[in-house]
Amino acid sequence: MAQAKIRLYLDHPLAAGQPLLLSQAQAHYLFAVMRLAAGAQVLAFNGRQGEWLAEVVQVSKRGGTLRALAQTAPQRAPPDLWLMFAPIKKARTDFIVEKAAELGAARILPVQTDFTNAERIRQDRLQAHAIEAAEQCGGTFVPEVADLAPLARSLDGWNPARQILWADESRLGAAATLAGLAAGPWAVLIGPEGGFSAPERIRLGALPFVTPVSLGPRILRADTAAVAALTLWQASLGDWR
Secondary structure: OOOOOOEEEOOOOOOOOOEEEOOHHHHHHHHHHOOOOOOOEEEEEOOOOOEEEEEEEEEEOOEEEEEEEEEEEOOOOOOOEEEEEOOOOHHHHHHHHHHHHHHOOOEEEEEEOOOOOOOOOOHHHHHHHHHHHHHHHOOOOOOEEOOOEEHHHHHHOOOOOOEEEEEOOOOOOOOOOOOOOOOOOEEEEEOOOOOOOHHHHHHHHHOOOEEEEOOOOOOOOHHHHHHHHHHHHHHHHOOOO
16 A cells, blocks of 8 residues: 555554654654655554554644554564663664564663673663664564663562573573473573673572573674574564464
8 A cells, every 4th residue: 555665653643534743853854854745655653553654744844744544554562572681882782672673572671780881871762773673674563671770670570470581601502492481471681791790690590480591602792692592582482483
């Protein structure tokens, strides 16, 4: 149905005939960068009601308005998979968030470990990267990016019904197959560049809901490990099967 190529995330209800107000940043992108005019069409989604074809009805430097025309794709939710990772350098942390959104993580949780270099993150900037990834990869769901929290505190309040797949850098060898693991809520845990500390390793190894796995015979960089572990889980227990 739609010939539009630009996709835009709008936190706004979507229905036929619904006017959609644009932020100043969205208006700048559509009208100043992409040079769209009244009558042009874009694809809009809000993470709840699928993808919709929308038409530009008002152009303004400070905003502008679209009108929703018809749904072009249904809402598709990812599997119940979270990614927990220790932030690293800025560009590589951005990469992890973007790829997690593309690979179908439902929630992204940055965690502070003993060897994490970053003491803080810009949660709003990382959330924007998740939105941009969903816009570019055709997704209709945007994962929430949580604020940075200590790993120990996260484990203290952890619901044991959600199992954790721990990418354990000490387990070099053949990559895990995940055969025999039960489906259901899961989280993938990726450590920092320096790996996990001895106390963290002892605690993780003692938790009954944590499954340590190998990601192959080579030590992977943290951003590569996140992609590898999410891919492994999706292929074995997720919606790639």
